[in-house]
Amino acid sequence: MEHNVTFLGYIPILPLIGAAVLGLLHVGTCTRKPIHEKIYGVFACIGPLLSFVLALRVFFTLKGMPEEARYLTQEAFTWFQVGDLNISMGFLADPLSSLMLLFVTLIGSLIHIYSIGYMSGDKNFGKFFAYLNLFLGSMLVLVLGDSPVVMFVGWEGVGLCSYLLISFYCEDTDNVLAGNKAFIVNRIGDLGFVLGMGFLFWAIGAQGFDFMSLKANAHVLAPGVALTVCLLLFVGATGKSAQIPLYVWLPDAMAGPTPVSALIHAATMVTAGVYMVARFSFIYAHVPLAGEIVAWVGILTALLAAIFGMFQDDIKKVLAYSTVSQLGYMFAGVGVAAYSAGIFHVFTHAFFKALLFLGAGAVIYAMHHEQNIWKMGGLKKKMPKTYITMLIGALALAGCPPFAGFFSKDEILFSALATGHYGIWIVGVLVAGMTAYYTFRMIFVVFHGEPRDQEAYDHAHEAPAVMTVPLIILAVGALCAGFLNLPAIFGGHQQVSHWLAPSLTEHHPHASLFVEIIAIGASVLAFVIGIRAAYKRFGAGAEEPQFQGFAKFAYHKFYVDELYDAVFVQPYKRIGDAIRKTIEPSVTDGPVTLAAKVYMIAGAAFKVFQVGYVRVYALYMIIGLSVMSLLLSQSLN
């Protein structure tokens, strides 16, 4: 079986070419007469769609291979090679990356199509699609990279694109600040990634620094080094996937256009961290302590974000915190070594979260860029398609059987329970209830009850087909994706887990039927309690609540942003200012200035002797002569 293929590289390159073409078109024309939007739209969608087709080809090629040797590689060229370090610009498609490829390209393409409707009329239409293509290309590099370094290219690339897209409406300072925040926080994570790569390289990289060689050599890693590498890489993951303590950028990232939120902050970019941990499962599997830390960080993030999500009044912020929360689940999954469960949740989450974001986008679009849920209400009648699709998404997110989210979330919670992580399981179930609560709080407030803003309600209308069709496709996905990994208890075969098995180093826990039933029962119970609470409170319309006490504290996100600002940002700026104003002129430049000053003072002192009278100068000469004479006559004796 031939493993070397030549078409892998085209998958990321096609969107990148698209980005270059669109970018040049936009730059070349934006100050003069803009090009028609349709041209941009066509160019923008070609790349992602072709990539999707290629992704399908990859999938079926892999499917045709024997299970234990399912991989495709392409080594385009030697990227850089210094001494033992040999990095080739190479791509690797194995079951893990092929799964990622499929949904990234599919959802990416759908979002592109949707955006044609959503962004119409924007004067930076071309720029938007250039960034979007660039983003998708970077994400595909990330997924396909055959070594950590190539992966890092995509890793940083998506960070850059998130910066560009979040600060897309760049005339507003807040948006740009949100973009900066995203990029800088991501960079902090990237530092962890780079350092992790460094340690990994000096430990086992000399025999080859691509994933396959690393996997083959992982067993020689000393436990201490392995733990260091795992934790550093996890720092990278927390940055990209918005986990404690680096989650703060994601809610702010909602400043970008809504399709961007869907693409970056729900379906693709934020999942990169989970993907990376799964990619490095061959190391994590050897270091249970690292997994433990990952799992706890993940589940605590899930809890924290769920608390925040319960009190937000911006529709996108609710979704943003739900994303952070779901990402926490995924990390809990990969942390308890249930990598396939984590990845499966990535997969299902991509569908329903993209769906929810795009639906929210349609609502915002209909409400003329109003994002406060307390200004909406009763939209069910005006936007039936959007309502239905979003309801499906919400059910999936809340974990209602048999929607996609139920199976994947349940898989994670079951794994936690089966591996004896009871604490994680309890928190997980609790978060599941909270998820159901805040999701349906949003649905009820937005779509049910009476309109709160009559004028906006009158103008609201269903989105055009270019926007609703992607919604429907995604809704189908959100409805059915869960069945792909149907566990045995429901008569399924866990196809996704089996598909992923060759890429991952994991041991499926064997647990009794009883445990499985407890897990499922608890999840369903949590869902029911959550949705009931939401219905009681908001089902028949409710007024905007005034938050008191803990609720107010949670509404302000525990003041974490303010804390970070006071602890990191302000001191940083103050140190900079202090250096500029005092340290630089007086301390570092001090010796130099001092030397100059001493010189000047000495000059002023010696100036006294420069009286200007010729005869005094002669006198100096004679005095010198006399002194010399005295000395000489001493020696003459």
Next chain:
Amino acid sequence: MIQSYLTVSVILFCLGIVGVISRRNVFTVFMSIELMLNAANLSFVALARLHESMDGHVLALMVMAVAAAEAALALAVVILLHKHKGKLDTNVFSLLKG
């Protein structure tokens, strides 16, 4: 015997120095310099006599020529200064004061 001539030369030279550093009158300073030149000349000639070589005489001639040139220039400068400042005091000219 030559020592006595040279001693005279030393005395004259020292008197010249004293004149240069302690007087303020331009002319006196100038003539003190001439005195030092003459003292040097005397030692040239005396040493020429000692070594029976006339190179010292030639040098003395040279010194005189230089003295003449110096006199011409220096006096021109004195005239100029006198024209500008109306004084013959060297202390008036202290443009180099730091």
Next chain:
Amino acid sequence: MFADGLFILFTVFAVVGAAGLVLFKHPMNGAMSFVVTLIALAGLYALLNAKLIFAIQLIVYAGAIMSLIIFIIMFLNIQEEDLPAEEGRFKYLIGGVIVVAPVGMLLTKAVNSLPGSEATIAGAGFGGVKEVGVKLFTEWLLPFEIVSILLLVSLVGAVVLAGKRGTNK
């Protein structure tokens, strides 16, 4: 013996003249006493068999240069009030002597450490016009020419400097 007597006489005149130059307040008096020094020096040259130098000292130095100086002094028509006050003149002079004393002592010491040789009888032609002239125009030709250029330059310089119309008095 006679020569020693003359030497002492000239020495006394030379030193007294030089002292006068340094001490007199008015430059005219100083110049006159300097002339005495120059003439006495000419006498010393004669005692040293330097016939040409003796003549030139009298003609060029005591004659030409000194008369130029005196001419300028008179030309500027210096009055008592034009002269610098020089109140502490003697104080300065004493100070000057003190400063110079070590130099003088060193030089004297150096002179006295020379090998004391009695005067030989100089050759007949020693210091004569012809002999010095031959030396000057053979071995010393280049310096001689340079000196002549120097004189020319100083001549031009003097004309340029003194000829300037100083308006801002």
Next chain:
Amino acid sequence: MFEHVLSVMIFLPIVAGLVLLLTPAGKGIARLTGGVISFAGLVLGIDIFFKFKNQGPLQFVENIPMIPSLGINYSLGIDGISLFILLAGAVLLPMVYLLFTTKSKGYYANLLIVQGAMAGAVCAADMILFYVFWEVMLLPVFFMLGLWGGESRIPATIKITIYTIAGSLLMLLGIIYTGVSYHAQFGEWSFNIVQMTQLQMAGPVAVLAFFGFMIAFAIKIPLFPFHTWLPDAYTEAPTATTFVLSAIMAKIGVYAVIRLVVPIFDGEFARYALLLAYSGVIGMMYCGITAIAQKDFKRMFAFSSASHMGVIALGVFCMNLQALTGSVFQIVAHATSTGVLFLFAGILEDRVKTRKIADLGGIAYTAPVFALFFAIAMLASVGLPGTSGFIGEFLIILGAIKFNVLIGVLAGTTLIIGVCYMLWMFQRVFFEKTKPASEGFKDLTLTEGLTFLPVILLIIFMGLYPQPFLEKIEPAAQLHLAAADAGKTIALADNTHALVQGSTVETQK
């Protein structure tokens, strides 16, 4: 002619510059001449690049005795390390003539002279010759800064001149000491850099000589805390001068460390490497943090440049193949990215007549090409993968981790620090609301755009396919490390001792 191609590269600009100064040519002609000559340098440089073989020892060697009695020769030669600094100059300098409005004749003449002198310093294979070019290099900067600089140019000029000359004199002492030691050890005079590597240096005087060299180079690079001349000089200098200073001259400081200090003072270098590495890292952080507080964009770039130089120097001090190669690569990458950023700053200053960040805003809306190019150069300077900046920074951090974990971690923070001030600046200059000063900001003209385009493409090319560059650097780097290794094994044993006890170790010996 092509046996003497290096001499041509050195003396063609110098002679042209001197001729310009002596003839009553107009400024237009001066600009034209400068452009033609530097373009000729570019052509020669590209020619050298393709004829260069991927080997360690010096190539294109020329050797003519100058003062045979003292063993001082006019000897030139380049290896993979010097090649790229030479090329950086050859590639970047022609841009200067195309971009800015015509200045006076003397300005162009000085630019030509500095170009030749820098080429000379890079190619010199004899320490005395190196010293001569090193000093000549400063002279045109003195004139350009002092005559055509900004408002407070005089203090800046005096500071840079005296500061760097003070350092150079220390280096001269070091050079003389090494020459004398060579004579003492081998019985003949020589100042040839290659022969010097055989020297065995030890003892307190060798340490002094080592620091003589190091301080001279630390001032030029500039390494913390010897960087204080830099902000003033970079800010006040006319754009082309800042460009020359930051893009090439600073790099010659690093180059000189690699070429002179590493092979000759191998023992001392290994002993003090940790100290120097800390100096590099602290400088990187210090200057990076200061950069964010600057009000003046040119000054901000100055600090940013100093910050990056700290990382580049660190790569040299780590003494392993990855870091050294990365350092040399980063020299080129930084020359292109920061050099271009300084040129952009010059264009910005030309058009808006202010250097205050606060006065600007919204430039991206009217000048998209400018914004795009600027963004690419900026991203390269913060080390985004896919641009030239990443490869070098990655290799340096990798090497630093091997050298010392703490240093590696601190070096990594450059990823964060760099991005902080750059984004902050970019936001306020290019985004947000348009301010009066930047209203109607004109985009790059066709000439300007075409001038920048090759360099921008180079930045991306070097990021995507750096191998042609790295394979030329690596053999030379390996050779240098092999020379240094001998000393390293002796010195690394008491490396940590030396840091704690400082010079006491020396006196005990």
